[in-house]
Amino acid sequence: MLQVKGGSFGYTPEKAILNNITFTLKEREILAVMGPNGVGKTTLLKCLMGILKWQSGHSKLDGKDSSEARIKIGYVPQAHQFSFPYSVLDMVVFGRAKYMSVFATPGKEDYRIAKEALEEVGILHLSDKSCNRLSGGQLQMVLIARALAGEPRLLILDEPESHLDFYNQLTILEIIKRLTKEKKIACVMNTHYPNHAIKVADQVLLLNDCKSVFGKPIEVLTQENVRAYFGVDSAIVRTRILGKEISTFVILNQSLSENEPGGARIEHKIVC
Amino acid sequence: MLQVKGGSFGYTPEKAILNNITFTLKEREILAVMGPNGVGKTTLLKCLMGILKWQSGHSKLDGKDSSEARIKIGYVPQAHQFSFPYSVLDMVVFGRAKYMSVFATPGKEDYRIAKEALEEVGILHLSDKSCNRLSGGQLQMVLIARALAGEPRLLILDEPESHLDFYNQLTILEIIKRLTKEKKIACVMNTHYPNHAIKVADQVLLLNDCKSVFGKPIEVLTQENVRAYFGVDSAIVRTRILGKEISTFVILNQSLSENEPGGARIEHKIVC
Amino acid sequence: MDGQKRIANKLLALFGLLIVVMILSLFLGRYSIRPDEVVRLFKGRMLLESYSDLKVAEHIIFDVRLPRVLIAALVGAGLSIVGASLQGIFQNPLVSPDILGVSSGAGFGAALGILLTSGAGLITAGLSFFFGLLSVLLTLSLVRVKEHSQTMSYILAGIIVTSVFTALTSLIKYVADTEDQLPSIIFWLMGSFANKNFDDLQLIIAPILIGILGLTALRWRLNILSLGDEEAFSLGINPKRIRIAAILFSTVITAACVMASGIIGWVGLVIPHICRQLFGVEHDTLLPTSSLLGASFMVIVDCAARNLTSAEIPIGILTALIGAPFFALIYSRMKGEV
């Protein structure tokens, strides 16, 4: 459904941030994009979304250039601030804009869908609250609801779990998983949490300046890869609690804490 | 060193967000504030900082009312956006402002300290970059460096690990821990990650609308408390890897994933 | 929606206010006509009768006061809705209808017209309208498309164009005949509804109504624009196209207003603020309420201007003197939500 082929992008001509990104995502699949800070995760999402233009290569959604298929994409950005205090419901209804003619205003149906989306993320009770009086986590939930209200084919989320408490983190991950499966959509999300990737993602894209790895979470998030891409020792621990086996990603940070903090990432940076 | 006694606050007269908060923090101690979204963690930090005024009760730093002792507090806020594109170094030097007379400009010494702070968080190479061209994680590091440049006695951080990759998460936690121990300062931070609290915090404050628990991480983050405050089943798992024992907080989310997502937090909400 | 009904009620109330204010101001003027005579005249109009004893009164009500009241209402509505729209588009509460250079362009056109024809006829009006549009097209052409911070780019381009046209206007004043052209130009630029008639009304009614309808139709989209470009884009709409459309409607309105009554400041800046306080920030409600309140406000102010003294008080003085305390009141009731 989503195909990216040889995509490259750089803010300045000298230095490309993204190099030759290639992957394919099928319906009902979730892709988790991972990588160190500043590697270009947000940039990748913006390219997929069409906010930034690929400098070479392309991405296609359902066979169409994704910038044309923009209406089918729901996007939840990373950082926020509003100059006008719209109510939560109004904010979510904005997600319906793309389906309406330029001169139209939202109708009953749009409000119904918006309320459904709010209910889905569990914040219907905030409907009438003003967006500039929400806590960071609440705002994040509102933005996710707004993307859902747009009934997207492809959902793009930039660190959706950030600022959420861990109940809400689980909720949002579950929602994303369920929607992806039920509504036959695909989903791309950035995350800094391997646990989350392992829990919901079907594919993981590990980004790096020159080389990126794409594959199943367990295959990609190996001890070697994590060390190469993040400079951290890690392990995936399987525990059996209350009769259920749980895989948990664990960071083995003794190496770090014994070194000078802030020192170089010794084993980091793969040779290009 | 930091004493909070009977602190209460509410944005509207009808509903108090914080009720009768009381705790004491000693030198070299780190307090992790935890709680669900919208419970008032950020609000608590702003009250400590003096941005918001306690409606009853007070907080004292080194015996002084903390709003008077503001110069001794370093604060890293939660969400950001800049209208003017200052360079990273300039931004960090702003942390020195409180030590300078109103008509002064930063001197060599100030720049040296700012660079030290940048080095400490490992982003000295970004010195000359413009702040509005940083990735979310990079910006977070800059703000932490800025707070450090102010050489605080009390460091207040609002979700310092959010937007950071897990290497940087560890780095920042290590830095916080080391500074607290070495420089005889205290630290209050919000976090959504019990693992982080367990790793660095000496004390945990679990916030709730009406009742809050204060104590050592292992004592506070019990299975019962987590269920009561967050509505999630959890356990602390101890694993032995590479000869080292590691405590990891694990969420047992089977109950959740089997229920309707977005449904009510069944066992949530303690009775007040 | 419960909220929507409440808003409909408010709109209805504002509309009622406007009608009442307009009718009342037909009764008031320096030439004394007894209320019963006014009523008789209205009846006469409807029955297509004419009373020879009230010939002058008839002329005053239908040819002097009526067009003037209608023009004041149109201009008030137009400037206010434009102010509200542009403030949203540029996410800046200091934006007034002339931000992109319309007023200065239209002012220049009028000054040029007066210089060339020594009169305020059709040519002057036409030039005024033409240069109003031209100035905004110039501004738009100065805006670099690749610009990162789009709104700043518009605003800076607007400043350039405004300053050039203002300077050109001064230049015209400077070369104009001090005997009759200069006072005409100054008088015209000062803004006034004095001596407006149905010809003037005919000139502006179409552009202003089209503009108001256009902006009202776009009102919900403006909400999205006010979130910023990237956000709007990520919601699947094209912010640039909507912005251009809104700017063009705004320009047509403002140019027509300036053409009809010179440059009347303040209203377009302040009425939207008042409405935002009274009725909320949503452009959905903000635009219609601004235009209705703006119209009533302008009719009231103009009525005062006509009635208080025999030599009309310039409209600009009264707008501020009546509006400022009103604004201060609203402002002191504000809860810091702007």
Place this chain on the structure above:
Amino acid sequence: MDGQKRIANKLLALFGLLIVVMILSLFLGRYSIRPDEVVRLFKGRMLLESYSDLKVAEHIIFDVRLPRVLIAALVGAGLSIVGASLQGIFQNPLVSPDILGVSSGAGFGAALGILLTSGAGLITAGLSFFFGLLSVLLTLSLVRVKEHSQTMSYILAGIIVTSVFTALTSLIKYVADTEDQLPSIIFWLMGSFANKNFDDLQLIIAPILIGILGLTALRWRLNILSLGDEEAFSLGINPKRIRIAAILFSTVITAACVMASGIIGWVGLVIPHICRQLFGVEHDTLLPTSSLLGASFMVIVDCAARNLTSAEIPIGILTALIGAPFFALIYSRMKGEV
């Protein structure tokens, strides 16, 4: 710092430019004096000699041109630094020196002075300065302290006060004698450096210099203010106190400028933008560069106004006509960083 040395060099270059421009403009004027005579006169001044054959020339250079050039430089520097400071304080690039009502207040004071004394003497100057300060104090007193969004509150209060004083000025124009006083008021408000002398210079030199020094001293703090209040507060400084200090310095400067030369727009808005493009956004450099560039710009423009024709060209026309292309050039080279 390598960067600091580079900035010092730029400042030195700008200062050199200013000096050259000022000296050159002493040589130019409508009254023809040969360059060698100018040089002789300068020598004479230094040797405390006086040449009877050059009596008029001496008067023209030292009593007419010199004070005028100095005043133009001061006013240009003052308005530009105020614009740069206030744009930072209010985090809004549309802010100009008169945002808080100074110009309108000072304009009203001057109009009142002309009305009462039928002249532009000391009383008029005093009233102008007084009302300039008063208007800003009024604005500040209107600002609610508990306000959440502080800067908006200032700006709205400024709008109210400005509109009231503008209306009052119009009212004065309205009651003023149309033959004598009105033209004086209008000319005065239009802004001009014509016929300024050492008395005028004496009046404004202290307030403007004090204001410029004050703002320059605060320059680094303004960076922090421009991050927003909460941020500034969390950095351990008191944003309100710094803002008030900067506003007071700005007010003193602006009131003095208006008192000396009427309301000269545009410079305070545009020079900071140009400097921001050329020298970066840091107030540390922005403030001194703005004031130096503003001074040179104003001296050049005034020199043109004096020389181009035998009639004085109003300064406003030239500021825009000379400044706009310059601004457009800079703007087209911008990289969208504002």
Place this chain on the structure above:
Amino acid sequence: ETAQAETAQAETVQAETEKPEATSAEIPSDEARTITDLGGNVIKLPPASAINRVVVMNPPSISMLLSILPDTKKIIGANANAFERANPEILEKMFPEWQNVETGFMIDGFVANTEEILKLEPDLVFYYGNMQKPGIENLGIPIVDMMIKGENNPEKVSVAWDNLMREIFEVEASTTLAKEWEMSNDKAQKALSTYEGEAKSAIYLLSNMGGVITVFGSGTYADTWFEKGGLVNAASDVKGQSEVSMEQMHEWDPDYIFVFKGTPASVMLANQVKGQDWSLLSAYEHEAIFDIPQTIFSWGAPCSDSPLMPLWLISKSHPDLLDEDEFSKLFKAYYERVYDIELDDEFIQSILNGREETK
């Protein structure tokens, strides 16, 4: 003279452009007559006897009406500026009702307020140029344009005004302004014919107020005045009315300065203007700065006293050719001829002495 010719021509032309309601109701058709005003409009007028309420919107032409109208009570509305440039004593003599005349109907001294005009119920309105027209047209009241487009010659303007007014009010008189001008021109030519040497330079100082100096350059009344007075305009490189600097005054350094309004000449002669040093100008040294006299209106603008202006200029600039005593006599005689008013010598002297500083 041109105006007269036009008028004569137009009388035969039928007024087709007139809107019907402007005529039929007010004027019985048999008594109607048409005239052409100075803007070229053909106007239907009632007979002079039926014109009893007159409104004058441009300041100087009221002086013509006063010299022509037997009954000045007919003037019921005027521009307030008409009285500001006049000498109150003369006003009192010629127009005792002047304090009671309606002036408030003018908006900004520029256009008329329609409802106020209608309240005045005038029979005739004089206005000046198309810009003053909007508020008064189509009211069923005859309106007369007093502006000759682009005409800067005060002789032509004042004569045209005089003729038009005479025609409108059907006044036959032996002393028309045209005749007065002829006499004045003769007198001036005769006086100047003996003068040899370079023409002296002068400045028409429109006003010096609040530090702003405004002069009349070329294309203004100053052209005619100075030509008739045997002077050249030092400011002829300036077009129209314009603000100039003190430095420019030094560059021109005129022999004579004639002050229209604003700061009076006495203040400049005492070098007491705030912030201006007049002492280095030649005109100051020779005490050659004069206020233009104000009688029924200032002589600096076209009015019914205009023929006196060139002679006064000569008396100031060439007292050897026409001394002040002689001019006083001419002045006195003019008033007797034209207005039938006797002015005593002391009063004439006070007018010629210039204005006092007003506070």
